[in-house]
Amino acid sequence: MSSHPFPHLADGVTSTVENVDGNALAGPLSALFAADLTTALVTCRHCGDEAPLATAVVERDDSSDIVICRGCTHTLFTLHHSPAGLRLDLAGLAALAAPPDS
Amino acid sequence: MVTRADWFVGTVTEAAMLTRTGRRLLVDVPGWPGNRPGQHLDLRLTAEDGYQAVRSYSIASFGHGQAVELAVDELPDGEVSPYLVEDVIVGDQLEVRGPLGGFFVWDAEQTEPVQLIAGGSGIVPLVAMARAHHAAASAAPFRLLYSVRTPADAYFADELLSLVDASFALDWVYTRETPSGWPRPAGRVTRELLAETSLSASDAPTVYVCGPTGFVEATAKALVALGHDPQRIRTERFGGS
Numbered sequence: 001m002s003s004h005p006f007p008h009l010a011d012g013v014t015s016t017v018e019n020v021d022g023n024a025l026a027g028p029l030s031a032l033f034a035a036d037l038t039t040a041l042v043t044c045r046h047c048g049d050e051a052p053l054a055t056a057v058v059e060r061d062d063s064s065d066i067v068i069c070r071g072c073t074h075t076l077f078t079l080h081h082s083p084a085g086l087r088l089d090l091a092g093l094a095a096l097a098a099p100p101d102s
Numbered sequence: 103m104v105t106r107a108d109w110f111v112g113t114v115t116e117a118a119m120l121t122r123t124g125r126r127l128l129v130d131v132p133g134w135p136g137n138r139p140g141q142h143l144d145l146r147l148t149a150e151d152g153y154q155a156v157r158s159y160s161i162a163s164f165g166h167g168q169a170v171e172l173a174v175d176e177l178p179d180g181e182v183s184p185y186l187v188e189d190v191i192v193g194d195q196l197e198v199r200g201p202l203g204g205f206f207v208w209d210a211e212q213t214e215p216v217q218l219i220a221g222g223s224g225i226v227p228l229v230a231m232a233r234a235h236h237a238a239a240s241a242a243p244f245r246l247l248y249s250v251r252t253p254a255d256a257y258f259a260d261e262l263l264s265l266v267d268a269s270f271a272l273d274w275v276y277t278r279e280t281p282s283g284w285p286r287p288a289g290r291v292t293r294e295l296l297a298e299t300s301l302s303a304s305d306a307p308t309v310y311v312c313g314p315t316g317f318v319e320a321t322a323k324a325l326v327a328l329g330h331d332p333q334r335i336r337t338e339r340f341g342g343s
């Protein structure tokens with residue numbers, strides 16, 4: 001679509017894991033939820049820790065975002081990206097609460 | 103401004119190098135609903151064979167306009183940033199989704215003291231906050247600590263200097279090379295340095311920390327050690343080490 005095509009480096013490119021945080025989930029989650037979930041409080045099933053999603057550890061690569069509890073390092077949930085779409089795996093999520101003003 | 107994030111097609115209207123590796127892009131995005139200071143967008147590139155790459159970029163501009171300002175740092179072995187810094191030209195189209203994120207934002211209604219701490223390109227969302235603070239003539243005390251490798255690596259340096267007044271203070275940390283006559287040797291942000299160059303925990307500031315993940319982790323840890331309430335430390339990690 002661009003007059004300067006984005007080169008597909010493919011073959012040589014290996015997918016690296018990027019360590020970011022829950023802020024980076026705002027885009028992907030907007031495909032599933034209308035409200036911004038990065039300010040929502042998430043509760044970890046393993047340690048009970050409750051924190052805004054924006055503060056969670058996110059391990060990102062081309063195919064998934066693994067969302068990890070900062071309290072205990074267990075996985076809260078995983079977002080899988082594929083040509084078939086997005087899939088949310090709610091492994092270790094006990095609760096998700098939206099703040100009153102959202 | 104609660105708006106659902108959507109994909110838009112924008113057109114690059116201005117492009118200029120800010121530093122040796124950093125480039126400012128102004129993108130005109132018809133339909134863009136505006137954004138809060140500190141929000142980001144996702145940028146999607148599509149190759150001719152259909153392959154797509156998506157990366158997040160913070161927005162230096164804020165408010166209602168459809169001109170979206172970005173600043174991108176080129177990573178030598180990166181996939182997307184070298185394209186945005188070296189290949190994209192005025193008139194090119196870019197797909198963006200946003201505005202994104204409600205956590206790493208500052209709104210003019212906030213009256214408490216604010217400490218901003220940026221490492222490298224982490225300055226981008228903090229520039230939006232500093233501009234919003236100035237535009238609102240906010241009396242909330244703002245202090246910005248900006249860590250860069252060398253003086254030549256600072257983005258928006260002249261503009262930031264021009265914002266300095268009774269309610270906006272600016273401090274620099276140089277990690278590789280200082281200006282001549284600088285009182286401190288080049289070095290990373292440490293607990294001691296933070297104590298000297300940022301608002302103290304007793305002022306109960308909201309602290310916004312943004313930059314490479316390693317920088318944010320180290321800074322947040324030092325802030326907690328200095329007595330800042332972890333609940334008042336807002337962080338945004340750009341990745342890398």
Ligand SMILES: Cc1cc2nc3c(=O)[nH]c(=O)nc-3n(C[C@H](O)[C@H](O)[C@H](O)COP(=O)(O)OP(=O)(O)OC[C@H]3O[C@@H](n4cnc5c(N)ncnc54)[C@H](O)[C@@H]3O)c2cc1C
Binds near residue numbers: 157160174182226
């Ligand atoms: C919420 C958010 C906002 C962001 N805002 C900005 C912004 O305003 N300006 C900006 O320049 N970038 C920003 N980033 C980073 C940006 O999304 C990309 O990660 C960056 O441009 C590198 O992409 P790439 O495709 O060139 O590199 P990749 O091909 O993804 O990675 C190449 C190599 O660089 C390393 N790397 C990746 N990211 C970084 C990094 N940030 N620092 C150091 N090394 C890294 C990788 O580990 C890898 O080894 C933001 C990230 C997030 C999550």
Ligand SMILES: [Zn+2]
Binds near residue numbers: 046047048070
């Ligand atoms: Zn936990």
